[in-house]
Amino acid sequence: MMKIHEIRELIKLIDQSTINEFEYEENGAIVKMKKGVDAQVVSTFVPAPVAKQEIIAQPTVTSVATIEKIVEEPKAAEEVAKVEDANLHKITSPMVGTFYSSPSPDAANYVSVGDKVNDSSIVCIVEAMKLFNEIEAEVQGEIVEVLVKDGQLVEFGQPLFLVKA
Known part of the structure; x- marks a missing residue:
């Protein structure tokens, strides 16, 4: 005591x-x-801007039509990615912590790309202050992409997985 x-x-x-x-x-x-705090604490997550990398191709043909085609193709790919992104559900981190894809270092990952999940499927663990919190999918569908690496620090609201519902 x-x-x-x-x-x-x-x-x-x-x-x-x-x-x-x-x-x-x-x-x-x-x-x-x-502590007697009357003010309400509000935290927001603002994702850091992602720098775009442009690849400039050197055309071997000097025709204007070929150059226009090279310039137009990346725009079309970006539009397709945005449309696909709108159809995907993001599983986000409910807290700040460390992302773990498996229950222990020698165990298999909870989910991988292509795995089917339902509302109560555990997809990962986020460790915060020595507490291991199991994160559920909260959506039914197929894992399309894992957005973070094992052991990576994650922020509140940061997308962890993309799921095709």
């Missing part, structure tokens, strides 16, 4: 820090502290 001077010291440390909520448990005794 903590002594009163230890609790006072802990209160001072929490008061001086940016921590708003603290919980400590030892031998069945629980100490919970909350």
Whole structure:
């Protein structure tokens, strides 16, 4: 059990820090502290802009029609990707943490590209503060793409998987 001077010291440390909520448990005794914060904390996720890489092809034929075709093809590919992207459901991270694709390093991944999932299928684990949280698909369909690597840090709202519903 903590002594009163230890609790006072802990209160001072929490008061001086940016921590708003603290919980400590030892031998069945629980100490919970909350700062009196009236303001509502709102966090938003703004994905970092992705830099486009343009590939400039050197045409071997100098006709204008060939050059126009080279310039038009990437636009058509981008439009197809946007249309396909609109038909896909994104499974996003519900918290900040570390992404794990399998329950342990030597076990098989929960899901891979091409696997069928349903609403309650576990697709990965996100570890936050030493707690391993199983993430469910929440949609029925087929995994089209895994967007993060095993062990990668993920943000709240970051897309983890694309599912064709």
